[in-house]
Amino acid sequence: MTIVEGTEMTVPPTEPRHIALRFTDGQVREFDADPEEAILTAAKRAGHTLVSQCTVGTCGTCVGTLIDGAAEMPAGQLSALSKDEVSAGQRLLCQTRALRDSSFDLEYPSTLLEAHPPVAFRAKISRLSWVADTVVELELKVPKTIKFGFAAGQYCRIQVPGTEEWRSYSIASGEHERFRLTFLIRILPSGVMSDFLRDGARTGQVLDLEGPLGGFVLEPAPRPTILMAGGTGLAPMLSMLDRLRTVQPTPPILLLFGCNRPAELFHEDELAARVSFIPTLEVRTVLMDNEGRDDLPAGTPLSVLHPGDVLPDTVAYLCGPPPMIRAAEERFGELGLPAHDIRAEQFVPSEN
Amino acid sequence: MALTESAIGNSGKVARQYAPYVQADWGFANHWYPACFSDEVAVRGVVGVTIGGHDIAITREDDGTVRAISDRCLHRGVKLSAKPMCFANKTVTCWYHGYTYNAESGNLDTIVGSPDDKLINTVSVRTYPAEEVAGLIFVFVGDDDYGTPPPLDTDLPVKVTDNDDTPHFRDAKIVTRGLRRKLYGNWRLAAENGLDPSHLLVHWDNQIVVALDRAMPLGMKAMKDDATELLDVENGPKGVMNRYDLPENYQPVFENPIVDIKARGTTMFKPFRVSLWLPGILMVEDWPIPGVTQYEFYVPIDDHHHMYFEVIADHASTEDEKKEFEFKYKNFYEPLGLLNFNNNDVFAREATEEHYERFDGWNNEVLADADFSVVAWRKQAAKHGRGFFQSPYFDED
Numbered sequence: 001m002t003i004v005e006g007t008e009m010t011v012p013p014t015e016p017r018h019i020a021l022r023f024t025d026g027q028v029r030e031f032d033a034d035p036e037e038a039i040l041t042a043a044k045r046a047g048h049t050l051v052s053q054c055t056v057g058t059c060g061t062c063v064g065t066l067i068d069g070a071a072e073m074p075a076g077q078l079s080a081l082s083k084d085e086v087s088a089g090q091r092l093l094c095q096t097r098a099l100r101d102s103s104f105d106l107e108y109p110s111t112l113l114e115a116h117p118p119v120a121f122r123a124k125i126s127r128l129s130w131v132a133d134t135v136v137e138l139e140l141k142v143p144k145t146i147k148f149g150f151a152a153g154q155y156c157r158i159q160v161p162g163t164e165e166w167r168s169y170s171i172a173s174g175e176h177e178r179f180r181l182t183f184l185i186r187i188l189p190s191g192v193m194s195d196f197l198r199d200g201a202r203t204g205q206v207l208d209l210e211g212p213l214g215g216f217v218l219e220p221a222p223r224p225t226i227l228m229a230g231g232t233g234l235a236p237m238l239s240m241l242d243r244l245r246t247v248q249p250t251p252p253i254l255l256l257f258g259c260n261r262p263a264e265l266f267h268e269d270e271l272a273a274r275v276s277f278i279p280t281l282e283v284r285t286v287l288m289d290n291e292g293r294d295d296l297p298a299g300t301p302l303s304v305l306h307p308g309d310v311l312p313d314t315v316a317y318l319c320g321p322p323p324m325i326r327a328a329e330e331r332f333g334e335l336g337l338p339a340h341d342i343r344a345e346q347f348v349p350s351e352n
Numbered sequence: 353m354a355l356t357e358s359a360i361g362n363s364g365k366v367a368r369q370y371a372p373y374v375q376a377d378w379g380f381a382n383h384w385y386p387a388c389f390s391d392e393v394a395v396r397g398v399v400g401v402t403i404g405g406h407d408i409a410i411t412r413e414d415d416g417t418v419r420a421i422s423d424r425c426l427h428r429g430v431k432l433s434a435k436p437m438c439f440a441n442k443t444v445t446c447w448y449h450g451y452t453y454n455a456e457s458g459n460l461d462t463i464v465g466s467p468d469d470k471l472i473n474t475v476s477v478r479t480y481p482a483e484e485v486a487g488l489i490f491v492f493v494g495d496d497d498y499g500t501p502p503p504l505d506t507d508l509p510v511k512v513t514d515n516d517d518t519p520h521f522r523d524a525k526i527v528t529r530g531l532r533r534k535l536y537g538n539w540r541l542a543a544e545n546g547l548d549p550s551h552l553l554v555h556w557d558n559q560i561v562v563a564l565d566r567a568m569p570l571g572m573k574a575m576k577d578d579a580t581e582l583l584d585v586e587n588g589p590k591g592v593m594n595r596y597d598l599p600e601n602y603q604p605v606f607e608n609p610i611v612d613i614k615a616r617g618t619t620m621f622k623p624f625r626v627s628l629w630l631p632g633i634l635m636v637e638d639w640p641i642p643g644v645t646q647y648e649f650y651v652p653i654d655d656h657h658h659m660y661f662e663v664i665a666d667h668a669s670t671e672d673e674k675k676e677f678e679f680k681y682k683n684f685y686e687p688l689g690l691l692n693f694n695n696n697d698v699f700a701r702e703a704t705e706e707h708y709e710r711f712d713g714w715n716n717e718v719l720a721d722a723d724f725s726v727v728a729w730r731k732q733a734a735k736h737g738r739g740f741f742q743s744p745y746f747d748e749d
Contacts, residue, residue: 246382246738270368276731
């Protein structure tokens with residue numbers, strides 16, 4: 001496998017390039033892409049709707065790794081990838097053009113493409129409760145006529161009523177609860193969704209949604225699992241726990257959960273309950289500032305990870321703010337986990 | 353006088369401890385459930401049942417093999433079982449337009465009046481694993497992509513004590529007779545009622561108790577915190593058991609002077625044992641009389657109905673012993689046990705359903721000490737349920 005440097009043309013500039021995408025379940029999808037066509041667009045034209053969100057190169061959802069051939073993203077554009085990531089072969093498929101026949105690795109199973117195609121739908125607010133000073137739990141009721149299903153870890157986009165703004169939130173409820181979706185939403189001092197939930201939202205109100213989206217999903221085969229969540233990054237972990245619980249045999253699961261301070265801590269009782277009915281689950285809760293809760297350690301989720309927690313076949317799932325993800329990826333790497341066994345879903349902070 | 357938050361209690365905090373059980377309105381998916389009795393399905397017969405929202409047709413091949421396929425014709429969705437039609441071995445034909453399915457694969461083998469139709473051999477209906485044991489037909493019902501089902505024995509009660517010779521499903525000499533009826537009420541209310549040591553009051557005036565002059569306690573007082581034993585057979589079934597036969601676990605309560613009530617009966621009987629197993633099976637050993645076992649299955653149909661199986665099991669090897677069992681079943685076990693006695697349980701469940709359905713009963717109960725075994729069962733079920741059925745219907749929101 002070689003990554004060809006530079007832009008030597010072995011294919012005439014007008015000839016279509018042959019593209020192969022390899023998924024984590026070993027499945028391969030092949031199609032042709034025109035020279036000026038983004039891989040994502042070409043894939044869609046061939047009937048393969050890949051995981052993606054913004055389609056303009058800023059979110060990083062559609063990332064793939066070039067393993068053979070040559071493919072480039074336009075220069076001088078703001079990109080969600082760092083220089084190091086690009087030189088390691090990572091490409092945003094919504095921006096990438098192939099210079100010749102190329103192959104990419106994607107970080108999710110091919111089944112994700114067929115299992116639950118995203119749908120646009122409307123759902124009613126059935127419950128809105130404040131579970132901490134800065135966290136709202138939002139429950140929506142999906143009509144039975146909507147063919148909606150999702151894989152634990154995926155998210156939905158929700159439109160803020162009365163605006164053109166959409167926000168993305170991971171689904172916290174389990175896969176089997178297709179008609180009742182729960183989201184955990186961090187409330188900021190100001191922001192269109194925060195303002196709406198604080199001041200305008202009421203039970204019975206109808207919201208516009210799109211989903212499910214995202215490739216942050218569980219491996220099909222049970223392996224020792226570490227879930228690391230910062231704040232409302234707990235949402236996809238709750239859904240994943242619900243799925244892992246029924247896997248036979250249930251693998252050992254370690255959940256590391258961190259919040260800023262006691263007033264922002266939530267779902268302690270929910271997690272304690274899960275420990276009681278998931279025998280293989282261990283939960284470690286930690287507060288950045290634990291004043292008033294000295295029964296909990298002070299620090300970050302990463303600071304309560306011990307080297308012995310990471311086994312050779314461990315898989316880690318991370319969800320939270322970018323600094324937490326970066327530090328955790330580095331640490332898990334040091335502890336011997338290969339990059340493809342460290343799955344992450346970053347919060348993308350919204351502008352407003 | 354402490355008041356609860358509402359007049360009907362607020363148990364949401366407790367309910368969180370066994371949340372998966374509270375979510376199992378439609379029952380636990382990916383388990384073996386009894387569909388019907390063996391003698392209900394003749395060769396080339398079709399019997400339709402609904403389990404956790406799955407409509408399933410049970411049929412029998414010429415060699416006796418039992419098969420289970422989806423009971424909805426692909427064509428226009430009618431139930432195949434509405435008018436059983438099997439023209440050839442190992443097929444089920446839809447009575448409406450003649451779509452004919454292979455009973456093993458579910459494949460559309462032919463269409464009676466349109467044998468050259470292009471649809472033939474391109475579509476199929478879902479099939480379900482089926483097995484027969486001790487006069488019952490079991491099917492494995494759940495997610496289409498579950499993979500290889502665990503053995504049927506992981507969902508059948510087993511003998512866990514060694515102090516008598518009560519009948520169990522895998523015994524070589526087992527004989528069974530029973531009946532099934534569709535009832536109003538969530539499957540969980542049915543299951544919990546049978547295990548509950550304090551529900552015996554509903555039976556204090558039953559014919560079988562009076563006729564046998566049997567000392568039927570008003571309740572069973574637990575003598576220790578863990579009087580309800582957890583059953584966790586490795587690679588086997590899971591459940592909980594109340595050993596009323598161990599005086600160190602339970603003491604019978606025969607009277608309550610405060611309301612001037614005394615249990616009737618002067619005959620002290622051998623105490624029975626009650627156990628409740630996933631996915632919803634009650635085993636009552638030494639009931640209605642010593643040496644006999646009564647099994648009850650609470651099979652979810654939808655979130656407000658269950659199929660109630662009542663089965664009496666005994667041992668019989670010779671023809672005479674089998675005839676004697678038949679006679680006793682017809683003239684004693686069925687009329688006095690399965691009907692008169694259990695009808696009080698049926699009355700209780702149907703009366704309970706309204707509160708759970710319309711007032712969110714799972715989060716609004718006021719439980720007492722005597723409910724420890726119900727809570728132990730809920731936790732055990734929450735731990736070991738393999739998944740969830742959910743409503744397949746589009747017409748309800």
